[in-house]
Every structure is written in C-alpha cells, then in structure tokens.
Amino acid sequence: AGPKPLQGRKVIVTSGPTHEPIDPVRYIANRSSGKQGHSIAAALARLGADVRLISGPVTIPDPVGVTTVHVETATEMLGAVEAQLPADIAVMVAAVADWRVAASADQKIKKQPGEAPAPLALTENPDILKTVGHHAQRPKLVVGFAAETQNVETNGRAKLERKGADLIVANDVSPETGVMGGDHNRVNIIAADGIDVWPDLSKNDVAERLAALIAARFAG
Numbered sequence: 001a002g003p004k005p006l007q008g009r010k011v012i013v014t015s016g017p018t019h020e021p022i023d024p025v026r027y028i029a030n031r032s033s034g035k036q037g038h039s040i041a042a043a044l045a046r047l048g049a050d051v052r053l054i055s056g057p058v059t060i061p062d063p064v065g066v067t068t069v070h071v072e073t074a075t076e077m078l079g080a081v082e083a084q085l086p087a088d089i090a091v092m093v094a095a096v097a098d099w100r101v102a103a104s105a106d107q108k109i110k111k112q113p114g115e116a117p118a119p120l121a122l123t124e125n126p127d128i129l130k131t132v133g134h135h136a137q138r139p140k141l142v143v144g145f146a147a148e149t150q151n152v153e154t155n156g157r158a159k160l161e162r163k164g165a166d167l168i169v170a171n172d173v174s175p176e177t178g179v180m181g182g183d184h185n186r187v188n189i190i191a192a193d194g195i196d197v198w199p200d201l202s203k204n205d206v207a208e209r210l211a212a213l214i215a216a217r218f219a220g
Ligand code: C5P
Pocket: 014, 074, 092, 093, 094, 095, 096, 097, 098, 125, 126, 127, 128, 129, 130, 143, 144, 145, 146, 147, 159
C-alpha cells in the first residue's frame, strides 16, 4: 500500500443533482448522473480521507469506503453539509438547482380542462459552495466545479472569486462533448495562480488526479 496523504482528514463532497418539488409527483432538476462526484469521493477515501458524501438523488451505488448521506433538495443538501462542519476540505461537485418552486403544492396539481396552466413562481436556492467558501468554519481547502457551455476560463475565474473557492474545476458540458452522463471529462483547473488544462480523461482518472492535487494543495 502507498502512502495515505489524507489520513485523518475530514472531507465533505457533494454529488448528483437536487430535486425541487412542484407537488408530490413532480420536480425540477438539473441533469447530473453523480458519476464524477462519487468517483472523487472514492478517490479521496483511497488517499485515507474520512469522506462524508452528501448525495442528491442518483441511480449509482454509494461509493465504497465513504459515509454517504442522501438528500433531495438544495435546502436539505446545505443543511447536511453544514452539519458536517468543521471539516478540512470541501469539494462541491453537485449540480444544485438554482431555483425551487416558491410554494410547492401538498397535493398533486390537477389539469383543469379548458384552463391555461398555472404559472410556476420560483425562488432562489441557497448557494452551498458560496456559503461554505465564506463560512466562519471554512475548510482550509474549498474546491468547486463550473459546468459551462461557453467561456469556460472566464466564467471559471469569476466563480473562483465569487464563491470563495481555492480551486475551480471547469468543464465544458456542451451537448457535443458527451460529458454529461458520459464516462469521460475534459477539465481546466483554475486557481488564483494560474490555469492547468487537463487532457480528455475518464471520470475515474479525473477523480484520481484531482484527489492527488487536493492532497498536494492541502499539504502545501
Ligand atoms: O454557479 P454555478 O452553479 O455555476 O457554480 C457551480 C459550483 O457551485 C459547483 O461546485 C456547485 O456544486 C456549486 N453550487 C452549490 N450550490 C448552488 C449552486 C452551485 O454548491 N446552489
């Protein structure tokens, strides 16, 4: 067995989408398989970390060697993340819905023949990464993701600032890349001191490299 650079370190990872209810049978969600976040959680655990994975609804299994907490909504995800603080490192990979339905219905909303559909009023969800990045108990290393379809570097850099993150892993998720739901990913690592462009890799290889980078940055 190799050295375990993250032995004894507590790491929070978020993964998957969130589901925001409209009524008991309908919801709003982002597209996210959870593959990248779950593989990062597993890779950090292999480096010895005590990983607390806060997962939205996904169809993939809980990673081995990781403590997984299942949530549905962004509000629940924030609560579950804050409940894990203090922690040494946070890696926020989840595709959190930006908005939720302002007043979700307790009963199924029925279609009324001949009537126009009721408009859905939305309200903003909490930004979990931004909350953690500016928290009184901020982890020493905070890592975020930026799923962009254009201006990946510019948008990633702005996100680093705004969210209070140390690293932003920016990926191009335009439909033609096949990244969304697929098994590979092409990412740019954005830090205050520069950008590192990684080649096209499997999501597992991205997870391995990112876990190693996180361990090195945490130590340094
Ligand atoms: O602002 P944007 O959604 O593009 O930022 C993406 C990053 O912020 C990801 O790391 C994501 O997990 C995190 N995020 C979050 N809570 C939100 C929105 C995004 O933690 N409500």
